Amino acid sequence: MNDQQLLELVEEYVKRFFQTHHDDRLVYHNFKHTEQVVKHATAIANHYQLNDHDFFILLAAAWFHDTGYFITLEDHETAGANLAESFLKEQNLPEEDIVLVKSAIFSTRMPQNPSTLLEKILCDADLYHLGTDAFEEKNKLMRKEFNDIHHLDNNKLQWNKHSVEFLKSHQYHTDYCQLLLNQGKQKNLEELEARVEKWQKEEDEKIASEQKKSQEESKKLQEKQILPEVKDSDKPKKKKERPERGVETMFRISSTNHQxxxxxxxxxxxILITVNSIILSAIISLLLRRLSEYENLIIPTAIILIVSLLAMIFAILATRPSLPPGTFTRNDIDEKKVNLLFFGNFYRMPLDEYAYGMSRMMEDRDFLYGSLTRDLYSQGIVLGKKYRLLRVAYNIFMFGLIVAVLAFIIAAAFFGEK
Incomplete structure (x- = not known):
């Protein structure tokens, strides 16, 4: 079976796959998007005059690259690559070609980092719309899809701020797309920045208007002496109105003080570790070798060695770091149990899971303040343990040093050479 015949089988298989798999939330990553990616990949490949075999590898990856969305939303690239591998093995495609198809699919994972020409072509075809007039429409579909999948409510201002950052960080990988699309992408970026600036200004004006209106109403109530009369009965309502700026200042100052x-x-x-290291070095290098000549100093020397060693141990324990497992589950996020402000709770998690948790936390004020509270509490617990161990170390050093000096004096005075 030649490459063209096999490519036709791939196309038929993927079409049937999309017909039998459906998710209403996927308004962007659907069959229409896949067809457009194949179309753009074909155009770019023709420009570079790929041979038939490379052409097959590229388009097979293009057909399969988003099929994984209908299997899992967590790691759709891997799911799509596995689906392609399963089908191509049935068609007796050589293993080295299957590896190339899977590698091209993996290259579309964000942030894109393609290494071969085929991978660069597929990455550029996947984000071809960034430099075309279709950008605005597709950006709206992406926002709707993202909100539906993650159960969020990003408004147009929040979403387009992220889109501006994405356009700024993105770059096309092939010379063909750079020449053809960079100018259009820059135009889309400038138009989007202008809209974001306009929407931000409108939102700021709306907030300022609401604040002014609230102040005027409060002033009127004060003038009518209504506020003093309802002050006590109004207390339960005021519990809901937290002094946002004061709370944020409190958290910031407390965290700074803890640090x-x-x-x-x-x-x-x-300091304690350094001092005792010097003491131990001096005793070991100078005094121990002479104890056979001054047997009366064995006990005082042993005392100061033990004291210095214990003080160092407790000082090291006070500074020795400890790390939690570094993982959490979505159930922890939904139940607001995890503190994402401390790196020890997420350093082993993938970026998508951490971004999901941070989005949920930023949208929920109670979750955010709860996390800040837990963070302060955790810092306090660590500080308490650290200072407790440090106090033990200093007490051992202080009282042990006194005992050791007295032991040296007694040994020299009463048991020294006469």
Missing amino acids: RLSDMADNKAH
């Missing part, structure tokens, strides 16, 4: 105290503790521990 300052933590730095002070680390510096104190570092």
Whole structure:
């Protein structure tokens, strides 16, 4: 079976797949998008005059690249690549060609980082619309799809701010698309920035108007002496009106103070470790070798060695870091149990899961303030443990040093050479 015949089988298979799989939320990543990607990939491939075999590899990857959305939304590239592998193995395609198809599909994962010409062509075909007049329409579909999938409510201002950042960071990988589409992409970026600036201004004016209206109403109530009369009965309502700026200042100052105290503790521990290291080095290098001559100093020397070693151990324990597992589940996010403000709770999670959690937290004020509260509490717990160990280390060093000096004096005075 030649490459052209096999490509026709791929096309028929993917068409049937989209006909038998449907998700109302996928208003952008649907069969229409796949057809357009294949169309653009064909045009770019013709420009580079690919041979028939490379042409097949590229278009097979283009047909399969978004089929994974109907299998899983978590890692659709892997799902699509596995689906392609399964079908192509049935067609007895050589393993090395299957690897090339899968690699091209994986290259479309954001952020894109293609390494071969075929991967660069597919990546550019996938985001071809960024430099065309169809950008605005497709951007609206992307927003609707994203909100439906993640159960969010990003308004047009929030979404288009993200779109501006994406356009700024994106670059086409082939010379063909750079020459053909960069100018159109820059035009779309400038128009989108202008709209975002306009919407931001309107929103700021709306907020300012509402604040002014609220202040005027409050002033009228005060003039009519209504506020003093309902002050006590109005307290339950005021619980809902939190002093946002004051709360944020409180969290910021508390976090800064905790960080300052933590730095002070680390510096104190570092001083203690350094001093005792010098003491241990001096005793081991100078005194131990002479104990056979001064047997009366064995006990005082042992005391100061033990004291320095214990002080160092507790000082090290005070500064030794500990890490949580670094994972969380979506159930933790939905139940607001996880604190995403501390890296130890997410450093092993994929970016998509962390972004989902942060989006949910930023949309929910109670979740956000709860996370800030847990973060402050956790910092306090760590500080308490650190200072407790540090206090033990200093007590051992202080009282142990006193005992050791007294032991040296007694040994020298009563048991020294006469």
